[in-house]
Amino acid sequence: MLEIIERIPMKDTTINSAMAYENYGDYYALFIGKYMNHSIYRSLLQFDLPTLSGHGLVEKVELLLYVIRNDETTDAKEFEVYRVTEIFDENRVNYANTPAFDKELYKIFTINDEINTYIKVDITKLFSDWYSGKYPNYGLIIKAVDENKNNLVGFYSKDAQEAAFIPKLQINFNQYMRINKKKDVQNIGKDKLAPEKYYSLGNDSYEAGDYDEAYDCYKKSLEECTSNEIYVPKLFFKMIMVCEKLGKYDEALKTIEQGLKYYPNFTDLVFLRANLLYLQGKTFLAIKSLHQCINMGESPPHINFLAGVESYRTFHTLSQIYYDLEDFDEAYHYSMMALHKNPKYAAPLHMIVKILIDKQRDIYDIKSKAEDFLGTDLDGKDYMILGNVFFEQRKYTIAYEYFSKAEEFINNNLKISYHKGMCQLYLKEYDKAYNCFVKIKEGALYEEAVYMEALCKILSLNMRNAVQLLNILRNPENNHRRMIYYGLKDILEGKMMMPISDKRKESEGFLNIIFDLLDILIKAADPEIFEKSLQLLNLIEHDEVLLKLAKLYYKHRFYKMAYQEFTRSIKLFDKIDLEGLGMMKKALEKMNNASVEVF
Known part of the structure; x- marks a missing residue:
């Protein structure tokens, strides 16, 4: 039976000879070819390969790219595909530090007058070399055969808002004996499957959010596998991740120690151990593990899944820990180190601004310092970063100003309209927020924008318009969320509300929706409105x-x-977790050491 498997890129970016030190890791498009006689563009892509279970044959593997620009439609343009031979970081790579690629040409393909359509590039041989383990999978690079000739072509990248048109790897796998996945899961423990099959089933369950099932599958795979199998390092990685999801921290730590016995240079596992130790409140052991990551350096390519754990990511994590310890000087120091190691990594800039605000530095000085970190000639992307930084710190007026500046460089960007709308919403300027959201007529943000439009009307007590907007969203997939927004409207109108569910299992589907809404309302609504909105919790039955x-x-x-x-959660439901205990302890310390902000 023929199975068509699709993967989207884990990394993709463009590099440009005319801006040799510029990184385009989060840009919406990929370009190849020459532009205006001076800019040579190349594109890098890397896909996470699937685990092909059962017996079968890979008949064809195609790279699908959606053409959005084609400057020379009258000419046939040839492009070539090469295998990249070293790791690249999509948020740091540029033309000046282009990763090495093999001299062996894997494919030449031609683009004629195609526009607003997918092209398909056969890379079956390259996939086979990766999958068989002949070569490690560092991705591929696409370039023009003749880079002296103007022939620019553009495609959507994985960061495009048009999610339906992002790059894809399409694998045609003819499976000779197809085992029903659902039956496989049901028969775990009854029929003995190959370890790789359990791993594949675990991945399916993990992607579906069924972490208990994923845990069972990964555990079976670990019991049966041998360490020389290609997939086993990632199996350890996934097992640790699912244990963390399920709160099985001790088992995750044991799995890490087991993995390090097989792969002592697996820096990623030491980094995960540090995070788990910190979750358990073992702060100084966590710090020790993070320093071990720095000393170990980068993992070998076949066990390298997390970028920067030997440098900037670990420095940032140290910064977060010292911030929580209220050692702001040390936190600032490690944020600076992280930013120095990777200037394109935005998280340390967020932390630096957060620290300066907590130290009550002058806000204009903070703005100036943040801008200086991004250079002298700021562009739309830089202003978006600054907007996000100050938005996170709840400086919504400043964030709005930066998003507006970004709009001067990036026209008709729906993401900017959404961000500006959220700023106005949190400033309680509901009409202005609505006017931002209403500009979003399509795309991935459309449904979210309509919900925010409805919320603006609810908070303005314009319930008739709110109902009209919520009625736009009538479909089974978002019915739960629509019910909760209707519930908020009815509560604010003083109507009697009947419980949605008195069963825990049914309530599970509403719990996160309610708390996502409360997370918005605690900032966007007046205190008395927020107090009323807490009645949403009476609509469900859940011990958390x-x-x-x-x-x-x-x-x-x-x-x-x-x-x-x-305290009430412990007394009434006997419910608390490690994260909650840590928060409870810190909350008590805050109450004892300082005046506390209350409603």
Whole structure:
């Protein structure tokens, strides 16, 4: 039976000879060819290869690229595909540090007058060489055969808003004996499957969000596998991730130690260990593991899944830990080190601004310093970064100004309209927020924008228009969310609300939707409106309601209220977790050491 498997890129970016030190890691498009006699563009892509289970034959593997620009439609343009031979970081790579690629040409393909359509490039041989282990998978590079001739072609990248048109790897796998996946899962423990099959089933369950099933499959695979199999390092990695999802921290730590026995240079595992130790409150052991990551250096290519764990990512994690310890000088130091190692990594800039705000530095000085980190000639992408940085710190007026500056460089960008709308929403300028959201007529943000439009009307007490907007969203896939927004409207109108569900399992589907809405309302609504909105929690029956409410209060620095809800969660439901215990302890410290912000 023929199975068509699709993968989207884990990395993709363009490099440009005319701007040799510029990185385009988060740009919406990929380009290849020469532009205006001076800019040579090449594109890099890397895909995570699937695990092909069962017996079969890979008949064809094609790279699908959606053409959005074709400058020379009257000419036939030839392009070539090469195998990249070293790791590249899509957020740091540029033309000046182009990764090495093999001299062996894997494919030449031709583009004629294609536009607004997919082209297909057969890379079956390259896929086979990767999958068989003949060569490690570092991705591929596409370039023009003749880079002296103007022949620019552009495609959507994985960062495009048009998710339906991003690059794809399409694998035609003819499976001789297809085993039903659902039956396989049901028969685990009854029929003995190959370890690689369990791993594949675990991946399917993980992607579907069924972490318990993924855990069972990965555990079976680990029990049966041998360390020389290609997929086993990633199996260890995935097992640790799923254990963390399920709160099985001790088992995750044991799995890490087991993995390090097989792969002592597996820096990623040491980094994961540091994060788990910190979650358990073992701060100094976590710091010790992070320093071990730096000393170990980068993992060998076949066990390297997390970029930067030997440098900038670890420095940033150290910064986060020292910030939580309120050692702001040390936190600032490690943020600077992270930024120095990778100037394109935005997370340290967020931390630096956060520290300076907490130190009550002058806001104009903070803005100036943040801009200096990004260079002298700021562009739309830089202003977007600054907007996001100050948005995260709840400086919504400043964030709005930066998003508006970004708009001067990037026209008709729906993401900017959405961000500007959220700034106005949190500034309680509901009409202005609505006018931003209403500009979004299509694309991945459309549904979210309509919900925010409806919320603006609800908070303005314009319930008739709110209902009209919510009715736009009538379909089974978003029915739960629509019900909750209707519930908020009815609560604010003083209507009697009947419970949606009195069963925990059914309530599960509404729990996160309610708390996502409360997370918005705690900032966007007046205190009395937020208090009323808490009645949404009466619509469901779930023993984690108070625990999640406590964490929400803690996140927004209402420490006294957080502590009270943690206490109620323990008394009424006997519910607390490691994260909650840590928050509860810190909330008590905050209450004892400083005046506490309350409603």
